[in-house]
Amino acid sequence: MENNRLSFGQRVAIQVGRNWVTLFLVVLVVLFSLTGRGFFSPKTLNNVLLTSSPALLLAAGETFVIITGGIDLSVGFVRGLISVISAIIMRDLYAQGYSPSFCIPLGIVVGLALGLLPGLINGILVARFRVPPFIATLGMYGVANGFALRFSKGFPITFLPPEVGQIGNGFFAYFLPGRGVSFFERHPDIVEGEMRNLIGIVPYSIVVVAVLLSVFAFILSRTQFGQHVYAIGGNIDAARRAGIPVDRDLIRVYMISSFFAALSGVMSTLIFSIGTHTQFSASLELFAIAAVVIGGASLMGGKGSIWGTTLGVFVLALLEIGFLMSGILPFYRYIAVGTILVFAVVIDQTFPEVVYE
Amino acid sequence: MKKLVIVSLVLILMVGLLGGFALAQGKKPKIAWCPAIDDPFYYMIGKGIADKAKELGLELFVSEYPKAWGPEIQVPILEAVAARGDIDVIITGPTSKEALIAPLKRIHDSGIEIITVDTYIGDGDYSKPSEYSFPLTFIGTDNFQGGVEVAHHLAEMIGKKGKVFIETTNPDVSSVVERVEGFKKGMSEYPDIEIVGVEYNLDVQEKAQQQVAAALQANPDIVGVFGTNLYSAQGAYQAVVNAGLTGAVKIASWDATEDLIKALREGKVDLVLAQKPYEIGTLAVEAAYQYFVEGKEIPKRMVPRFFFFTRDNVDDPESQQYIYRAD
Numbered sequence: 001m002e003n004n005r006l007s008f009g010q011r012v013a014i015q016v017g018r019n020w021v022t023l024f025l026v027v028l029v030v031l032f033s034l035t036g037r038g039f040f041s042p043k044t045l046n047n048v049l050l051t052s053s054p055a056l057l058l059a060a061g062e063t064f065v066i067i068t069g070g071i072d073l074s075v076g077f078v079r080g081l082i083s084v085i086s087a088i089i090m091r092d093l094y095a096q097g098y099s100p101s102f103c104i105p106l107g108i109v110v111g112l113a114l115g116l117l118p119g120l121i122n123g124i125l126v127a128r129f130r131v132p133p134f135i136a137t138l139g140m141y142g143v144a145n146g147f148a149l150r151f152s153k154g155f156p157i158t159f160l161p162p163e164v165g166q167i168g169n170g171f172f173a174y175f176l177p178g179r180g181v182s183f184f185e186r187h188p189d190i191v192e193g194e195m196r197n198l199i200g201i202v203p204y205s206i207v208v209v210a211v212l213l214s215v216f217a218f219i220l221s222r223t224q225f226g227q228h229v230y231a232i233g234g235n236i237d238a239a240r241r242a243g244i245p246v247d248r249d250l251i252r253v254y255m256i257s258s259f260f261a262a263l264s265g266v267m268s269t270l271i272f273s274i275g276t277h278t279q280f281s282a283s284l285e286l287f288a289i290a291a292v293v294i295g296g297a298s299l300m301g302g303k304g305s306i307w308g309t310t311l312g313v314f315v316l317a318l319l320e321i322g323f324l325m326s327g328i329l330p331f332y333r334y335i336a337v338g339t340i341l342v343f344a345v346v347i348d349q350t351f352p353e354v355v356y357e
Numbered sequence: 358m359k360k361l362v363i364v365s366l367v368l369i370l371m372v373g374l375l376g377g378f379a380l381a382q383g384k385k386p387k388i389a390w391c392p393a394i395d396d397p398f399y400y401m402i403g404k405g406i407a408d409k410a411k412e413l414g415l416e417l418f419v420s421e422y423p424k425a426w427g428p429e430i431q432v433p434i435l436e437a438v439a440a441r442g443d444i445d446v447i448i449t450g451p452t453s454k455e456a457l458i459a460p461l462k463r464i465h466d467s468g469i470e471i472i473t474v475d476t477y478i479g480d481g482d483y484s485k486p487s488e489y490s491f492p493l494t495f496i497g498t499d500n501f502q503g504g505v506e507v508a509h510h511l512a513e514m515i516g517k518k519g520k521v522f523i524e525t526t527n528p529d530v531s532s533v534v535e536r537v538e539g540f541k542k543g544m545s546e547y548p549d550i551e552i553v554g555v556e557y558n559l560d561v562q563e564k565a566q567q568q569v570a571a572a573l574q575a576n577p578d579i580v581g582v583f584g585t586n587l588y589s590a591q592g593a594y595q596a597v598v599n600a601g602l603t604g605a606v607k608i609a610s611w612d613a614t615e616d617l618i619k620a621l622r623e624g625k626v627d628l629v630l631a632q633k634p635y636e637i638g639t640l641a642v643e644a645a646y647q648y649f650v651e652g653k654e655i656p657k658r659m660v661p662r663f664f665f666f667t668r669d670n671v672d673d674p675e676s677q678q679y680i681y682r683a684d
Contacts, residue, residue, distance in 0.1 A: 038574045043600075047574065050599070051567035149424050154395040155681075156587060158616035169599055198601050272562050272591055274616050279560030279588065280425045281527055317567070324568055325575040330557050331528070 020347060021295060021311045024340075028318045036325030042199050044321065049206045050169075050271075052317045054079070054264040056209050056310060058288040059295075060216060061260030063309045064253045066292050067220075069233040069301025070126060070133035072254065074140035075261040076285040078118045080278030081148040082265030086111030087157035087275020090164065100161035108266050115262020116255050118144055123251030137254075141285075148277035157275030168270030171200030172207070205267055212263070216256070217306035229253060233301025290337065291316055294344045303348075315340065386445035386470075386649040387416040388642065389438045393431060393450035393476065395422035397614055397681040398634050402474055405638020406448060413646050418444065426530075428456035439464040446493070446645045450475040454531075458489045465491045470648065472496070472641050475634075476532070484657040493648060496640050496659040498632045500532050503611070503663055504539020509546075510628050510665055511581050511609045518549035519580035522572045524589040526560045533585045536611060540583050553579065558589060565592020566599075573600050584610045590617060594625040613666060613680050621671050629666040631679040636661045 006014070016023065033040040058075050065072040086107040093103035118140050125136035173183050176198050186198065220226040228249045231239040240246050269275050278284060295312030297304025316337060323333045390406050392399040403419065410417040420438050423430045431452045438444060447464065451457035451473055458478045465471050471492040479489030481497075511521065523540060525533050537555060544550050553576050558564035565588060573579055573596065582597070584590025590610030597606045603625060610617050613631035620626040640659050647653040664679040 036575060038577070041574065043574050044571070047567060047570040051563045051570070054563050145424055149395050149422075154400060154422070155397050156591075156614060156616050158614075158619060169595070200599075268562070271566075272595060274591065276562065276588070281559045282561045283559065284561070320564070320567060321571040324554070324556060324571045327554070327575075330555075 017347065021308065021315060021344075025311060025315055025318065028315065028322060032318065032322030032326060036322055039322060039325045042201075044325075046200055046203065047321060048314065048317050050203045052313055053203075053205045053209045053271075054268055055284075055287060055291065055313050055317065056213065057260045057264040057267065058284055059291040059309045059313050060213055060306055061257035062285075062288040063292050063295075063297060063304050063306055064216075064220065064229060065133070065257045066289070066297045066299060067229050067233045067301060067304045068250060068253050069236065069299075070250075070253070071137065071289065071299070072122065072257045073134065073137040073285050074118055074122065074144055075257060075264075075288055076278045076282055077141050077144040077148065078115065078258050078261040079265040079268065079284065080276060081118075081144045081151075082111045082115045082262040083269045084148045084152045084157055084265075084275040084277050085114060086266050087160060087269045088151060090160045090269075091157055091275075094161045095159070100163045104161060104164060104167070107269075111266045111269075112259065112262050115259055115265070117258075118261075119255035119258030120251065122258065123254035126254065127247035127250040145278065145280075152275065152277050154277070157269075158273075160269070160273050160275075162273075164270055165273035168205065168267070168273065170204045171202060172204065173201040175199045175201055205271065208267075212260075213306055213310060220306055225249060225252070230302055233303070235302075287316065290341050294341060296344070296348070298345075298348055384445075384649055385413075385415055386645050387418065387443055388645055389418045389420065389441075389444040389447045391420040391431070391435055391438055391447055391449040392422045393452050394426045395424050398475070398612065398632065399450065401634035401681045402450075402638040402641075405635035405640075406642050407638075408635075409639040409642035413642065415642065415646065426452050428453045428460075431457070432460045435460060435464060439467060439469055444469055445649060446470040446472060448472045448474055448641045448645070450497075451478050452476070454478055454480075462488070462491060470645070472644060474637050474641050481658070490657075494641075494644050494655045494657055494659060496637050496644070496661070498637075498663070499660050500535035501539035501542070503630055503632070504536040504541075505543035506539075506663060506665070507536075507583060507609050507611070507628070507630055508540045508543025511583060511607060512544065512547050512550060514607045514609075514627060515550070515580045517547050520551050520553045520576050520578055521581040521583065522553055522569065522576070522579050523555040523583050523585070524565050524569055524593045525555060525557055525585040526589060528557050536585045558592060560586070560588045562588050562592040562595070565589050566596045567592075569593045569596035570600065573597070573602065573606070579606055581607045581609065584608060586611055587614050587617060590620075590626060594620055598625060613664075615680060615682060618666060618671060618680050621666055621668060624668070627667070631664040631666060631681075633661040633664065633679065634681065635678070 062072055062075060089110055090103045090107035122136050122140050125131040126133050173181050174186050175181050176187055179187055228244050231244055232246055232249060236246060291312035292304060292309050294315055295308030319333055319336055388410055390403055392403060407417060420434050447469055461471050473492050473495045475497045477495045479487060481495055483490045483492055483495060523537055525537050541552060544552055554572055556568040558568060569582060569592060582593045584593045590608060594608045597603055607627040609628040610626055611630050613629050617626055617629050621629050644655045648655050670676050
């Protein structure tokens with residue numbers, strides 16, 4: 001369909017339909033700036049960025065799975081398992097006198113490497129044994145949580161090297177009004193009263209997340225593997241007939257998902273300086289799926305993007321923070337999130353040809 | 358000769374009777390511990406039960422520690438334990454006030470005594486006859502009272518004036534809801550203290566951090582935060598540290614895990630309420646012992662007090678017993 005054959009109104013409708021999440025995000029920012037005291041400030045931006053990293057990671061991995069028409073319910077508990085494992089490694093090595101510069105990287109690397117395992121198993125179950133993704137990953141949901149509780153005995157893992165929290169909460173630069181910018185460390189002679197005005201610029205964690213999201217957005221949109229992911233979600237049988245190595249690609253997709261979950265777990269350990277198993281009420285996987293769907297993906301498969309998912313995560317984070325700062329009861333936020341989730345799918349179903357012509 | 362036989366028969370009979378009587382009175386009960394969930398608190402109750410049972414020479418069976426809270430998980434475990442046939446008393450924390458009444462009643466009717474710890478069935482009052490008054494006793498913390506006491510301690514710390522914020526987990530879990538309600542009640546006695554909000558993080562630390570950071574941004578003059586459990590307090594103090602407000606914003610928290618005690622020592626948390634789960638465990642075993650062995654009447658409710666950790670007492674030797682430990 002060529003754009004110049006359409007009327008002006010149709011073209012506007014297409015743009016709105018395509019970018020409704022972006023528009024919605026802008027509307028939210030404007031709205032909350034009016035209603036929320038102190039909302040429009042670099043500190044709020046930092047709050048959104050800093051605390052959205054784990055959700056961004058879970059949702060990015062989930063995006064790959066959902067585009068193939070699958071679902072990964074295990075990400076929340078894989079995250080908890082890896083948080084516990086990486087923290088135990090850091091704690092035990094540190095207790096034996098190893099230097100933090102050895103035990104922290106080792107904890108991170110081993111955690112990430114083990115994090116590939118649940119995805120490998122999920123992928124093999126889905127691809128080779130034709131277990132429905134819902135069931136395969138529901139199994140892993142229980143297994144990962146069970147192991148996390150077995151290793152942690154239900155306790156948070158504590159007594160990590162003190163540097164852990166500094167890495168997790170560090171910024172590349174700090175700005176203090178009247179004193180200028182300092183890089184990597186807070187102004188050395190900062191006094192108690194000034195801390196309140198200190199503004200951190202670009203947290204480490206968000207840089208790691210931004211780089212990874214860019215890399216995987218590229219993989220999804222520009223590589224052959226990425227095309228295969230969409231093709232599998234579009235029509236898995238057609239993809240097989242077309243000679244796409246569906247089994248291999250599906251296994252990779254589930255490994256990407258659990259890798260992102262593991263990274264989210266490691267990051268949680270770094271930010272809070274404790275390893276925590278995921279609590280049952282957390283429902284992290286459901287929030288990740290909601291963000292992916294709000295970002296334009298379809299649970300039927302074949303649609304979705306990392307960029308859209310990123311917007312979906314920010315919409316959820318902004319709702320959380322904006323409602324709070326506007327003094328609105330948290331229960332209305334649940335209603336809002338539920339409504340927007342359904343709204344996203346209704347837009348998808350009603351105007352598919354407008355959105356993706 | 359005949360007399361001798363009669364006397365000895367009578368003697369044998371008396372000894373036998375006495376022995377049998379003594380056996381009936383002094384039977385050492387076999388205890389089953391069925392925790393409600395796998396968490397530090399229940400782990401500590403279990404530790405108190407195990408230590409006390411060992412001390413009194415009682416046999417103990419421990420069922421699995423369920424990974425989720427709920428009757429659908431707990432009831433099958435309880436039924437399996439009752440079906441073993443060798444248990445005299447089950448100590449458990451009912452995961453629902455209503456849903457556990459019928460299953461526990463069935464178990465009780467099969468000849469097993471029930472002691473509920475931490476949580477209760479019905480309204481928790483077993484002293485009046487009712488459909489749920491059959492357990493021997495309820496031993497547990499008064500969450501509402503704990504909330505009230507946290508409020509008083511925090512009010513002292515902030516000079517009885519200013520804005521405070523409550524960070525909690527779920528709006529539908531009775532224990533934390535009662536802590537919040539108790540805290541509000543306690544704070545209502547201070548006209549110059551205003552509670553600016555209650556937020557729910559569903560046990561996710563990032564959410565707690567995000568919410569407290571946002572609350573501090575909206576109300577920069579907040580001077581106190583009450584985190585109703587580990588994850589709430591953890592996120593709250595991280596937000597306060599990041600905002601550079603350590604010390605200026607007092608953090609009160611619930612449950613003395615090693616991590617919160619460490620945070621207290623580091624000055625990131627200012628008050629930690631410790632329940633006494635170990636004591637709850639020992640009291641439960643003692644109650645079973647007194648009932649079965651000594652034939653004593655058991656009080657229908659026992660409420661252990663709280664212990665408050667501050668930086669002043671955190672290093673005292675006698676405080677250490679109240680820290681929840683995994684080993």
